[in-house]
Amino acid sequence: MPRVSDAHRAARREQIAEAALQVLARKGSDASIAEIVAECGLSAGAIYGNFENKADIARYIAGRLLHRKIGTLDEAVSDGAVRSPADVLRLFMSLRRQPSDLSVLLQFWGESTVDDGLHQIMEERAAEFRDAIARALRPWAEVQPEAADGGAEALARRSAEVCLAMVQGWFANTALFGWLTGEEFLDGAERAFRG
Amino acid sequence: MPRVSDAHRAARREQIAEAALQVLARKGSDASIAEIVAECGLSAGAIYGNFENKADIARYIAGRLLHRKIGTLDEAVSDGAVRSPADVLRLFMSLRRQPSDLSVLLQFWGESTVDDGLHQIMEERAAEFRDAIARALRPWAEVQPEAADGGAEALARRSAEVCLAMVQGWFANTALFGWLTGEEFLDGAERAFRG
């Protein structure tokens, strides 16, 4: 009878991950299992019955965190309107987002450079995110003069890679320094790269 | 006689920091004092005689790491030539740089969201870096039509903020995914934001 057990297990994992996310946002790499135990109301043993180890909890959270962001973007551009890279970024940056999520995302970037399992998850999610942006840019790419020879897909993809890198920059800059709103960043980029 | 002692102390700190940088690049947050001890050839006690604690070593390394990058940029633009934001970024990205430094920098970003002392160092260095870019952009800003009414300094500063955020994005994207060379990123940005 794995039905009940699976649902129970999924709920427990979610309960533990939610608690761990809170503690990570507060303490970062100083987050201890003892604190996660206190936050989720279970025991140390229960955590290790549901996750392989501490790094495994981070991997689970990373997958969920990025998945939500991507879904929200896909939904917002599903009307198929013509949107320039700046338009798509403006749309994405205007979506509601928790500042503490940004902190945890930056912690995951740092961990990724050293934890192969986490790195693989980040790469998968980044590829999904890039593809979502490329889909959103497709109508715009079709009407660009330099893509007349059938290169619209390549242009959309390359532009999506650039957009993703810019989102990363805006995330890092916002989480660390808070110098620029999304508007200011994009307006500034348009002025600086106008040509 | 603090002369000999100070020089000795500075050399010891450098020796320990250099060893810690190697271990951080390999192990990230799993780096242990025992490994740093093995790498630098001293004892645990010697480390705590020269640094307050493990986080203090990271702060010391962070200060040095970013300081070198800024100095190199300042030197490269000291001729005062007119350079657009894309030119300045192209110049900076072409400067030699260790990939392992990028990994450690990303780890520091993650830690910064949770370690106030490290965060303060990152903010100071980022402000220096932004000011260096703004100085490099000043000749360009002077000849922009929209800055005719004396707003050249404000334009240079705002553009420098945008450039720094883009460098952050390129660092993160390169360290994590390696999708784009500096050239491809800048060319793509010019095409995407041409207007």
Place this chain on the structure above:
DNA sequence: ACCTGAACACCGTTCAAGT
């Protein structure tokens, strides 16, 4: 004055004993 390394408190992980 500076260094060593055993000692201490704490953390991640396990597993025998409970329900």
Place this chain on the structure above:
DNA sequence: ACCTGAACACCGTTCAAGT
């Protein structure tokens, strides 16, 4: 079947004893 929490190995930090 799942949970508990004491027990273990290991890590960051200290400090008495060495030179």
